Amino acid sequence: MSTPSVRWVVGVDSGGSGLRVALADAAGSEAPEVVEGRTPVRTGPAGIDAHHLLELVLPMVRALFVRAGREVPGSDPDAAVTAVAVGAAGMATLGGQLRAELPGALAAALGVRRLALAADAVTAYAGALGQRPGAVVAAGTGVIALGTDLSGWRRADGWGHLLGDCGSGAWIGRAGLEAAMRAHDGRRGGSTALLSAAESVWGPVTGLPGQLYPRTDRPAVLASFAPHVARCAVEGDPVAVDVLARAARHLVEAAAAVCPPVRQGSARQGREDGGVDVALTGGLFAMGDPLVVPLRERLAAELPSARLVPAAGDPLAGAVSIAVALADGSLRLPADPALLHVPPVV
Incomplete structure (x- = not known):
């Protein structure tokens, strides 16, 4: 009792x-x-x-x-x-x-x-960073970034697959499928590796619009192709590598938009060294190095004051x-x- x-x-x-x-x-x-x-x-x-x-x-x-x-x-x-x-x-x-x-x-x-x-997004933030200032990028099928200096919130993206969610699983999957369709048509920017991956999942890509457009879970279906894009990137396909590099750029842009302004020695707004903690959370980052490595590189280049820290929960x-x-x-x-x-x- x-x-x-x-x-x-x-x-x-x-x-x-x-x-x-x-x-x-x-x-x-x-x-x-x-x-x-x-x-x-x-x-x-x-x-x-x-x-x-x-x-x-x-x-x-x-x-x-x-x-x-x-x-x-x-x-x-x-x-x-x-x-x-x-x-x-x-x-x-x-x-x-x-x-x-x-x-x-x-x-x-x-x-x-x-x-x-x-x-x-707030519970994702609290799970990742607790109650300290910083920024969190939560990414899976969609993506949203949230930051705070503990006086207010800053939000970026989270607008859905038609208006945003840039760099998300749905975004990566759609970009990969677009490259597959380009290869099928013989247009520049296509990837035969991604075309082969798409056909292994859905059959001839000429039937893909009929399979995709009527569905109400299109973002999840698009996101289901993201791991195939990551696999093709690991195998050296330059188009897949570029898709993940662009996704990393979008994710860093979202993080930059919400990072709280910091001042040297301001414990309230950031770390004592004047930097800010940034955490990544969500299933998208389970794809590992193909996405995380270019993301780390771009974060270091665009937000040198940011320190990428592991999500606590x-x-x-x-x-x-x-x-x-x-x-x-x-x-x-x-x-x-x-x-x-x-x-x-x-």
């Missing part, structure tokens, strides 16, 4: 592929318990569906209490959850219903006293860290109506 000294916090990571929920004690004396669900939260005319999120999250939280051998919230006042941090894709533009309804609903269901609603770890900071009153990341909403204590 839980004791009055234990303060429970919950972190939620909500994305297009489902939910991950973590239960931790605010003191960090035990490793968080984590459960995953494959059902994504619905989005409707009113934005992210708050009722559906609750339908999914509450049973997961209760299951985590059971798994941890603790009393379920509602059956023991000492099992109340002190703080919850929800990180969700689309929160910045589609989170109105969550902001309006979750504080009261979570207070009633779990005894929550403090709540933070964050864009997934993922977005779920970031959500937990925000919840812990809420519980003990140490949250330093700046509040923002769209990116990090912290309503009054319920």
Whole structure:
């Protein structure tokens, strides 16, 4: 049974592929318990569906209490959850219903006293760098960069595969397929290696438009070709090498746009040496050297004050860290109506 000294916090990571929920004690004396669900939260005319999120999250939280051998919230006042941090894709533009309804609903269901609603880029930032100034580039199918000097946020890209997401998995995949189509047509800039890779996946490329354009998951389909571009680059295809070099340039441009201005000796705005920490997070960087090496080179050339540091954790770890900071009153990341909403204590 839980004791009055234990303060429970919950972190939620909500994305297009489902939910991950973590239960931790605010003191960090035990490793968080984590459960995953494959059902994504619905989005409707009113934005992210708050009722559906609750339908999914509450049973997961209760299951985590059971798994941890603790009393379920509602059956023991000492099992109340002190703080919850929800990180969700689309929160910045589609989170109105969550902001309006979750504080009261979570207070009633779990005894929550403090709540933070964050864009997934913010939880990615918190997971990667914690609560210190810097910049994070989060890249997978799409890409968004976020930076802060702890007084406000700077954001770059994250505009989707039609308007942006430059350097992302979808961008790399599309550029690789364009090179394949150029090779098929006999146009300059084509790559027979990428043409062969595309045909190994989809068959004759003349049928590719019919396979791709009707799909509603086009960004993910495009991104699925990015590893093939990386493989062709490793094998020495110059067009694939150029695609990844251009992707690296786009990613560095996004990082440069959000890096906080730093002054020598300013601990608030950067490191004491006047530099700034930059972290990379997300599945795109799993392709390794073909992308990361040109990215490091361009970062060193364009942002000599930046230091590339490893991401400490993922977005779920970031959500937990925000919840812990809420519980003990140490949250330093700046509040923002769209990116990090912290309503009054319920």
